[in-house]
Amino acid sequence: MVSDLKVAVLGVGMMGSYHATTLSSLVRGATVTVVNDFSAERAAEVAAATGARVVDDPFAAIADPDVDAVVIATPGAAHEAQVLACLDRGIPVLCEKPLTTSIDTAYAVVKAEAALGRSLIQVGFMRRFDAEYAALRELIAKGGLGDPLLVHCTHRNPDVPPHFNSEMMIRDSVVHEVDVIRFLLDEEITSVQVTRGRPTPSAPEGVSDPMMVTFTTEGGRIATDEIFVRTGVAYEVRTEVVGSQGSAFIGLDQNMLVKSTDGRWGGSITPGFVERFGQAYVTELQRWVAAATEGTIDGPGAWDGYAAVAVCEAGVEAVLTGETVAVQMGPRP
Numbered sequence: 586m587v588s589d590l591k592v593a594v595l596g597v598g599m600m601g602s603y604h605a606t607t608l609s610s611l612v613r614g615a616t617v618t619v620v621n622d623f624s625a626e627r628a629a630e631v632a633a634a635t636g637a638r639v640v641d642d643p644f645a646a647i648a649d650p651d652v653d654a655v656v657i658a659t660p661g662a663a664h665e666a667q668v669l670a671c672l673d674r675g676i677p678v679l680c681e682k683p684l685t686t687s688i689d690t691a692y693a694v695v696k697a698e699a700a701l702g703r704s705l706i707q708v709g710f711m712r713r714f715d716a717e718y719a720a721l722r723e724l725i726a727k728g729g730l731g732d733p734l735l736v737h738c739t740h741r742n743p744d745v746p747p748h749f750n751s752e753m754m755i756r757d758s759v760v761h762e763v764d765v766i767r768f769l770l771d772e773e774i775t776s777v778q779v780t781r782g783r784p785t786p787s788a789p790e791g792v793s794d795p796m797m798v799t800f801t802t803e804g805g806r807i808a809t810d811e812i813f814v815r816t817g818v819a820y821e822v823r824t825e826v827v828g829s830q831g832s833a834f835i836g837l838d839q840n841m842l843v844k845s846t847d848g849r850w851g852g853s854i855t856p857g858f859v860e861r862f863g864q865a866y867v868t869e870l871q872r873w874v875a876a877a878t879e880g881t882i883d884g885p886g887a888w889d890g891y892a893a894v895a896v897c898e899a900g901v902e903a904v905l906t907g908e909t910v911a912v913q914m915g916p917r918p
């Protein structure tokens with residue numbers, strides 16, 4: 586057990602710098618001691634803001650004696666090697682989604698952790714720490730909706746970078762709903778189908794934005810996800826669960842001020858994911874720090890990361906083929 590958890594943050598772009606500042610300003614029991622980024626300038630900026638030291642190589646950062654645990658917020662393709670290096674050192678790691686970018690590498694990570702016999706990997710599915718999602722899960726678990734039969738999700742972003750293509754819409758965005766559906770229903774997703782609609786005028790050539798994704802689960806339940814990442818409007822993430830004895834809906838922004846003026850009424854919508862899930866990130870980090878201090882995790886683990894990667898792999902195939910694609914998953918070690 587360690588008294589004040591010494592954390593290295595790898596990749597201090599948009600998400601990593603947010604995690605580093607949250608850890609050093611809002612989370613108890615942790616100090617960001619090391620930061621690393623391919624961009625020396627980014628690393629220096631975040632080090633100055635958090636009081637951390639820059640270590641130029643990500644693997645040297647993981648091996649640093651002044652590091653007890655690691656937050657990985659590098660792009661998905663870098664996750665596998667960095668997570669495995671944390672396992673090699675036997676230290677807890679909070680890895681941003683996606684766990685890795687292919688089924689094989691994600692399964693290799695699951696098996697490496699299982700061989701170690703300890704849960705050290707937590708995956709950054711922060712919606713599980715959002716009060717509305719937690720309340721919805723509890724309502725379902727207590728039977729408040731009877732048998733949950735349908736889940737309808739909406740995931741709209743105001744904008745994304747131009748390189749964000751249809752595949753990234755599945756692997757980087759829909760991956761959140763994949764985890765939400767598994768979290769709410771407590772069962773695996775077994776198939777994925779994607780309908781590519783008429784693209785919004787701002788979508789780059791060949792990119793299907795929006796798309797409708799339909800999932801089926803082990804228990805024969807159906808879930809849908811509207812993914813639309815260039816609405817030009819705001820950050821709108823909503824979920825409705827319909828059961829045999831009623832339905833429940835989340836995602837109308839909390840603390841919404843409804844005003845009537847100029848012959849209209851309405852409120853404001855959160856502009857981005859930081860505003861919508863700000864408290865969830867703090868709760869996620871606070872609970873992870875408490876668990877990592879005890880050498881473990883408290884949240885979605887490697888298996889959840891693997892399951893999400895497997896569903897997204899089927900989702901990408903469904904985008905390309907227009908077929909309903911079965912999810913292929915290996916046995917849980």
Ligand SMILES: NC(=O)c1ccc[n+]([C@@H]2O[C@H](COP(=O)([O-])OP(=O)(O)OC[C@H]3O[C@@H](n4cnc5c(N)ncnc54)[C@H](O)[C@@H]3O)[C@@H](O)[C@H]2O)c1
Nearest residue numbers: 596597598599600601622623624643658659661663681682
């Ligand atoms: N949970 C969420 O809501 C959420 C939100 C945004 C991003 N993310 C995830 O966070 C991760 C980072 O996304 P982002 O939007 O911050 O990207 P970003 O491009 O803003 O930041 C990534 C940073 O990593 C650095 N980098 C790249 N390869 C590296 C390597 N091998 N080692 C060290 N540094 C490296 C880059 O220089 C960059 O500064 C992704 O996995 C993404 O899916 C999660």
Ligand SMILES: O[C@H]1[C@H](O)[C@@H](O)[C@H](O)[C@@H](O)[C@H]1O
Nearest residue numbers: 742745757758759761814858
């Ligand atoms: O990486 C981001 C992030 O995960 C957001 O939470 C999501 O809304 C975006 O679609 C995705 O691009």
